[in-house]
Amino acid sequence: MKPATWNRNRAAVGSWLAWCADKKNWATPALPATVERQRENNDDTQAVSRSRIDRLCRRRDVPLREKTLWRMRYESASRTSAVLALNIQDLGLPNKQAKITTKGGDIMWITWGTDTAHLLPRLIAGRERGPLFLSEHRPGSYRRAxxxxxxxxxxxxxxxxxxxxARVLLAHYGDGLRLHQLRHSSATHLGEANVIMAKTGYKSLRSVQRYVKPGLAAVHQATETLSSPRRRG
Structure with a gap:
């Protein structure tokens, strides 16, 4: 089990035991002393530069489908599974947004920027229904059935x-780049654009959460910071 998973599960069990003792007055055991938090090593290589993503998506040998998927994955900062699950009828092309179902079952908007918006019409190529991202070839009779x-x-x-x-293709064209790194990079670059902690002097993210409740228009504006400079102009 990875340290982050161990620590998350440990915290969940500890919180539940504390709730049982404090709220229900139940006789509950304490976490054993041997169940200590594990050290989590930071991996600063997860995020890649905007220029690397931009160069990858401009390469002529990269198929249109992959360019669109990677751009949308990066600009929307959404999970790969959510992006791959999109259907054409889910898209709000004029507003550069779509509704998705999150991992927990909630419904939310995702937004993309100008680069993705330029690629989508070419990828859709007049289709009106069905999955947005398709396989290269038609499946055999067994798989279709x-x-x-x-x-x-x-x-x-x-x-x-x-x-x-999708994972194999990104690793192939991106010299080992992983799908999660696109989402990680997006979050990192958006965080760099948000200087509220530096401006206010707060040291904790919890302290600024009450101020950070952006509406959809603000999300669209922030998303455009992830587009390549030639598009933003």
Missing amino acids: TTDLRDICPETGRVRLGYDR
């Missing part, structure tokens, strides 16, 4: 692009 109809494009017969294939 065992695939959910919602994951098959009614116009092309191709199926929804899978996570494993």
Whole structure:
């Protein structure tokens, strides 16, 4: 078990035991002394530079589908599974946004920037329904019969692009780059643009959370900072 997972589970169990003792007055055991927090090593290589992402997405040997997926993944800062689950009818192209279902089941908006907006019409190529990101080829009869109809494009017969294939392609073209690094990089670059802690002098993120409740318009504006300079102009 990774240290971060161990520490998260330890904290959850400790909080639950404390709640049982304080709120319910139940006789509960304490966490054993041997159950200590584990050291978490920071990995500062997770985030990559904007210029590296921009260069990768401009390469002529990279297919349009991959360019669009990586741009949207980076600009939306969304989970790969949520982006791959998008259907064309989910997209609000004029507003550069779409509704997704989060890992916990909540519904939220994701937004993308100008670079993704320029690529999407070419990727969709006139299609009106079905998965946004499709496999390269039509599946065989067996796979087609065992695939959910919602994951098959009614116009092309191709199926929804899978996570494993998307992961392999990014590693191939991106010299080992991982899908999670696009989301990590997006969050890092957005954080660099937000100087509220430096301006207010607060030392804790909890202290500034009450001020950080951006509306959708502010999210769109922040998203544009992730677009390449030639598009933002």
